[in-house]
Amino acid sequence: MTTAATSPSRRPRLPKGEGRQLRDQILAVAERMLLETGSQEAVSIRAVADAVGVTPPSIYRHFADKNDLIFEVCARHFSALDDHMARACAGVDDPVDKLAALGRAYIEFGVANPEPYRIMFMTRPDVAPQQYQGHVLAGSPSFDSLVQCVQDCIDAGRFRPGYTDAYGLSLGFWARVHGLTSLLMSKPGMPWPDDPDFLDQFTETCLYGVARHDR
Amino acid sequence: MTTAATSPSRRPRLPKGEGRQLRDQILAVAERMLLETGSQEAVSIRAVADAVGVTPPSIYRHFADKNDLIFEVCARHFSALDDHMARACAGVDDPVDKLAALGRAYIEFGVANPEPYRIMFMTRPDVAPQQYQGHVLAGSPSFDSLVQCVQDCIDAGRFRPGYTDAYGLSLGFWARVHGLTSLLMSKPGMPWPDDPDFLDQFTETCLYGVARHDR
DNA sequence: TCGATAACCTAACCTCGTTACGTTGGAGCA
């Protein structure tokens, strides 16, 4: 059941100031394992050490513990989200449409990277290192662009009266979009619609709602 | 770090047909531990066995493995959700208001029981036993009442034209409400509003949206 | 009374995260 490949010969020791090279190799191997296995538990310290060609204790020279390693892998991996979202809404002029495009891109990225997503946004807060407690996404370019887009909607008069707090509305929109992302990967056996426009409809409904405004 | 209390003396062996009593005791102890510690990992087979007054292998007479035990604990615990939601919307006549009340009750229950909620709805699908793969909530009284309430909204002409699939709309509403539930417990350090009406506003916005329907 | 069987226990295996501590080899300096 072990993921560890048969150890690929002991790797030579690095020269004196070059210890960080091992750190990068550990991160690369751990990321590959996390994406291939889709399971945090399968990425054991021993398996990573074995794949890199090093003994388990050597990992601890570069990472405080396993959690520290796993979260840094995920944080690195998530840097691609910013690009993905930026590309998704490029060329979309209407601010509400742009908001929907951002939401769709977010869901796509999460579903495509389930285990990193689960680790970053679905684990108990006490297992996450201090630096990932709250403001992770809240300070990221992705969230910034979301807040900016919401502000554009407000400024363009596209939102209902009373909805003027761009930051709070962004939190709410994020929560709703996160809900589908989360459920899609946790309950793939649910009877989800197979309509290709499903994601667009979901994000748009997050914005326009389902209930009529008149009575 | 072990949660196991100092073993409370070996308990006497049960008479011949009464093995299920131990099963119930195991479930009760495991549920208590899960709620007290708020951590699935803290509920070890060894700790449960110790607290019950039995040896670890005896657990396996009644549960296939640890996951089987943990999920049954959560499923039992979630039976209280049906009552909670039924009470929440009792006396609410307007179907859309009732929908919002259901959503609020759901979030409240999830936030009040974070670890069971996380195990049931936020874990990898491959760790969940077969019986909890998809239709868990989809077949529960809670979800049934949600679908019925959505249908009432449709029948009363309270939804926008085109939104007629009660089951699909219920899935979407559940996903959105789950999103906030999930984020609230995973990222408590986020700058959530401390407005007491926050939950009501969130669920209502799930229904009415934020964007204007006219241009 | 006696065999069958349910209800356990003993002892152990294996994996995993983690730590204490030893080893080695090269960079820099006398």
Added chain:
DNA sequence: TGCTCCAACGTAACGAGGTTAGGTTATCGA
């Protein structure tokens, strides 16, 4: 040139946890 120091590892082991193979004992029915 030789020596020292420290970064970059390795060795060995601890202890916790899930799980299993196989034994033991008490109770029930015949």
